[in-house]
Amino acid sequence: xxxxxxxxQTATSPVEAIQIWLVQQLSEVLSLDPATVDVTQPLTxxxxxxIDAVTLVGDLEDWLDEELPSTLLWDYPTIAxxxxxxxxxxxxxxxxxx
Amino acid sequence: xxxxxxxxxxxxxxxxxxxxxxLKQYQLAAAxxxxxxxxxxxxxxxxxxxxxxxDEQETFPEAEVxxxxxxxxxxxxxxxxxxxxFTSFEEFVGFVRVMARRDLNITIAFTTMFWSFxxxxxxxxxxxxxxxxxxxxxxxxxxxxxSERDHGSDLVGGSVVARxxxxxxxxxxxKWPINRATRSGITYVLARTNEEGxxxxxxxxxxxKREINPNEYGNNPKIKTHGIRAAxxxxxxxxxxxxxxxxxxxxxxxxxxxxLKGFQITRALCAAFSQGAADTCLxxxxxxxxxxxxxGKTVWDMPHARRTLVNGFLDILTCDCVNLAAARGxxxxxxxxxxxxxxxxxxxxxxxxxMQQDISVVLGARFYMRDEHDHGVFQKMLRDSxxxxxxxGSSVVNLHALILQRRQLAKTRGRRKPKxxxxxxxxxxxxxxxxxxxxPFDPTQLELISRGADDVPQGLESALEALxxxxxxxxxxxxxxxxxxxxxxxLQALDDQDAAIAQSAFEHGHDQSFESFEQAKHYCRIHAATxxxxxxxHNRRHLGEFFAQGQWxxxxxxRLLAQWLPTRPAVPExxxxxxxxxxxxxxxxxxxxxxxxxxLATLPAADPVPPxxxxxxxx
Ligand SMILES: Cc1cc2nc3c(=O)[nH]c(=O)nc-3n(C[C@H](O)[C@H](O)[C@H](O)COP(=O)(O)OP(=O)(O)OC[C@H]3O[C@@H](n4cnc5c(N)ncnc54)[C@H](O)[C@@H]3O)c2cc1C
Numbered sequence: 001x002x003x004x005x006x007x008x009q010t011a012t013s014p015v016e017a018i019q020i021w022l023v024q025q026l027s028e029v030l031s032l033d034p035a036t037v038d039v040t041q042p043l044t045x046x047x048x049x050x051i052d053a054v055t056l057v058g059d060l061e062d063w064l065d066e067e068l069p070s071t072l073l074w075d076y077p078t079i080a081x082x083x084x085x086x087x088x089x090x091x092x093x094x095x096x097x098x
Numbered sequence: 099x100x101x102x103x104x105x106x107x108x109x110x111x112x113x114x115x116x117x118x119x120x121l122k123q124y125q126l127a128a129a130x131x132x133x134x135x136x137x138x139x140x141x142x143x144x145x146x147x148x149x150x151x152x153d154e155q156e157t158f159p160e161a162e163v164x165x166x167x168x169x170x171x172x173x174x175x176x177x178x179x180x181x182x183x184f185t186s187f188e189e190f191v192g193f194v195r196v197m198a199r200r201d202l203n204i205t206i207a208f209t210t211m212f213w214s215f216x217x218x219x220x221x222x223x224x225x226x227x228x229x230x231x232x233x234x235x236x237x238x239x240x241x242x243x244x245s246e247r248d249h250g251s252d253l254v255g256g257s258v259v260a261r262x263x264x265x266x267x268x269x270x271x272x273k274w275p276i277n278r279a280t281r282s283g284i285t286y287v288l289a290r291t292n293e294e295g296x297x298x299x300x301x302x303x304x305x306x307k308r309e310i311n312p313n314e315y316g317n318n319p320k321i322k323t324h325g326i327r328a329a330x331x332x333x334x335x336x337x338x339x340x341x342x343x344x345x346x347x348x349x350x351x352x353x354x355x356x357x358l359k360g361f362q363i364t365r366a367l368c369a370a371f372s373q374g375a376a377d378t379c380l381x382x383x384x385x386x387x388x389x390x391x392x393x394g395k396t397v398w399d400m401p402h403a404r405r406t407l408v409n410g411f412l413d414i415l416t417c418d419c420v421n422l423a424a425a426r427g428x429x430x431x432x433x434x435x436x437x438x439x440x441x442x443x444x445x446x447x448x449x450x451x452x453m454q455q456d457i458s459v460v461l462g463a464r465f466y467m468r469d470e471h472d473h474g475v476f477q478k479m480l481r482d483s484x485x486x487x488x489x490x491g492s493s494v495v496n497l498h499a500l501i502l503q504r505r506q507l508a509k510t511r512g513r514r515k516p517k518x519x520x521x522x523x524x525x526x527x528x529x530x531x532x533x534x535x536x537x538p539f540d541p542t543q544l545e546l547i548s549r550g551a552d553d554v555p556q557g558l559e560s561a562l563e564a565l566x567x568x569x570x571x572x573x574x575x576x577x578x579x580x581x582x583x584x585x586x587x588x589l590q591a592l593d594d595q596d597a598a599i600a601q602s603a604f605e606h607g608h609d610q611s612f613e614s615f616e617q618a619k620h621y622c623r624i625h626a627a628t629x630x631x632x633x634x635x636h637n638r639r640h641l642g643e644f645f646a647q648g649q650w651x652x653x654x655x656x657r658l659l660a661q662w663l664p665t666r667p668a669v670p671e672x673x674x675x676x677x678x679x680x681x682x683x684x685x686x687x688x689x690x691x692x693x694x695x696x697x698l699a700t701l702p703a704a705d706p707v708p709p710x711x712x713x714x715x716x717x
Contacts, residue, residue, distance in 0.1 A: 057547070058547050073297075
């Protein structure tokens, strides 16, 4: 994971910060142009398979320094849904730099 | 001295009694052994002659499986909380080895019952009670129907569909090739409950054939196989078959998660099949080597043959350390099993398959014959066991699972704090010290990722500290010197790999390079070597003198290190003689080739094993 990647874009809210981070990760993992990632599309549509999705949660845990359900991205299969769930239901805190 | 290790002030305190006297978890295996009797006696239930006939006829071992049910062995597949007698996977591995050393056709056919852990893990109380009764009283069993003709390892790609209808689902599609698909009452079927598929698009059904319409399903004909030829290898198909809601296991959409967690359990247990097969291959080859005369001496007298067999024995001991720790670890650190069981399922079957090939050189032409020498048991074991590294998650699938977690493992290892190390040490003591009681297995603790935890290698530094604390009064100074040096070499290998992983670009998914698979194998070897070290440190006091001396350990570590350190300091040649003597002594006493060499069935006095020539006397 590369923390500087998120710093280049400014997030205005925790939800957005998580979205930016996930877009960045997904683009790295699947060699995509971040601009082409639509946060409302299912991750599987970009070719992220089941075990990748679980591995990505591991990275997210590292970044957020918090234990998350390993099936998070199975249950909330778009970046938007996952980010909203994390902030609104799990109340994770993210440093948005503000 | 590290308080996690048993204190031992002088060598004379070592308990020289048979390890069996104190380890209650091996009593079941020993009892099953006694009752099955010596496999060389044709009339015994799972004798080599009988099992060879079954294999030749390619007929299902009906009577033999019934014998095991009548012995009530099925109770040991059912946890005590569910009304059975299963208490630990260590005990389980012990009795599976007893069956497997006789015949894998029967063992694998009987042990499809270990799929019941899916129900013990995720079933309702009613589902558990019904299944327990079916196994205990009706002598019923189950099969696992995941694979499809067009979809093997790719579970999410499966095309069997379960369409929701009032009160249940309608199943359509075929599962193939499935062991015991025809001869089982319960079929665990993974099916799509969401047409689009996806990670939450699969559900697991515990289909009870007694309660579905026989016109709506059928079985495919027997598949002819290279090994386990008597197995009921077939398939099952459903044609718009109604299954009630009560047959859904867990929640709708939970199928993939349950399947992956269930594999964590059964993959580690598969290693016990390999261990049983390896014991017989070594035993029958020794039987040949000790008795076959040429050039005026026996085969055993020739250094090449002797060393080959000793190496085979060392491989068995290494796998023992790996698999017994894994079996115990289930109870202690279930959250780590996405890693631990992948290591075990890769390392043990592959190491023992290679070992069988290696020692076949000593058996010579007879390794290829189907009715010579102990009824051709060697070639049969070779054929039968070669599927173990393939089914239930193949070696590549397990290595792949490991690759995906390898970076987290390195990160977590790099971040360990003193309190983490303390917790690792406490868990290691419980996982490795065979004298400690195990907590009950809690399958709800299984996780899809281990979050970077793998106690065995992550406790390596603690093991090295414990070595440093040992004195020559406790352990021979040369042995200790070798172990310390080998320990450092292991640590170096682990540090190097962690550093390499941290620097490399990480690939997700199924685009892993060939090299990353090699790296994962290397990790498994480091894990295995460290497991040997922990096993010795935690059990020096209670597994007898041979175990305590540690010469075997130096040789086991040397065999593993040889795979990445072609030039390394030589180990003392005399250690081989010690291991030779132990091998012969276990062979003569008919005890399991194991770090826990429990008593096997013996021949009646009137019918002794052909005596070993005098030259073979134990030094
Ligand atoms: C005797 C026997 C008993 C069996 N019993 C059962 C049973 O009871 N229930 C059941 O459901 N199935 C059973 N199977 C099926 C078995 O589990 C499958 O063979 C297995 O799932 C692999 O499927 P496949 O051979 O179709 O290979 P595929 O999955 O099609 O894979 C083909 C090849 O691709 C490569 N590959 C696959 N995955 C990866 C990866 N992740 N990384 C890199 N390379 C990869 C490997 O080289 C693999 O051999 C049994 C098979 C046999 C022979």
